[in-house]
Amino acid sequence: MSEESNRMSELWPLAPSQATDWLLELCGDGITGFMPPAMPDAVWVLNALYEHEEGPADVSYHEYHQARLADGSVQRHEVPGIDLDAVGIATGGGLGRAHHPGPGWRQLRWAEQARRIGDPVVPECVLERMPG
Numbered sequence: 001m002s003e004e005s006n007r008m009s010e011l012w013p014l015a016p017s018q019a020t021d022w023l024l025e026l027c028g029d030g031i032t033g034f035m036p037p038a039m040p041d042a043v044w045v046l047n048a049l050y051e052h053e054e055g056p057a058d059v060s061y062h063e064y065h066q067a068r069l070a071d072g073s074v075q076r077h078e079v080p081g082i083d084l085d086a087v088g089i090a091t092g093g094g095l096g097r098a099h100h101p102g103p104g105w106r107q108l109r110w111a112e113q114a115r116r117i118g119d120p121v122v123p124e125c126v127l128e129r130m131p132g
Contacts, residue, residue: 047091049108050101061101065090 027034077084
């Protein structure tokens with residue numbers, strides 16, 4: 001055995017195959033790794049969602065943003081070598097921390113959106129839900 005193999009064995013000693021049986025029982029097949037199930041106290045943070053104050057319309061924020069780019073009233077979002085407006089979808093949240101998209105738009109709560117499309121705010125079997 002080479003000296004390098006000995007050093008690797010010291011840093012990462014082999015464990016018996018039974019050492020991960022608990023993961024197999026908890027997560028199922030672990031051929032390429034184990035993805036533990038969501039914990040009851042986990043949180044899924046969603047970005048802010050905005051709609052025009054006149055209510056649902058045939059124009060998405062992305063289409064509105066593209067029109068504003070075309071008339072020159074807003075500047076393009078670019079990072080070195082990438083025009084984000086050309087390759088992405090404008091959601092009204094901006095880059096980084098979400099912010100209000102401007103006059104004429106209101107924040108749409110995810111609970112309200114879920115009611116509109118007939119989905120639950122929180123999937124069944126989840127212990128609690130945050131107020132929407």
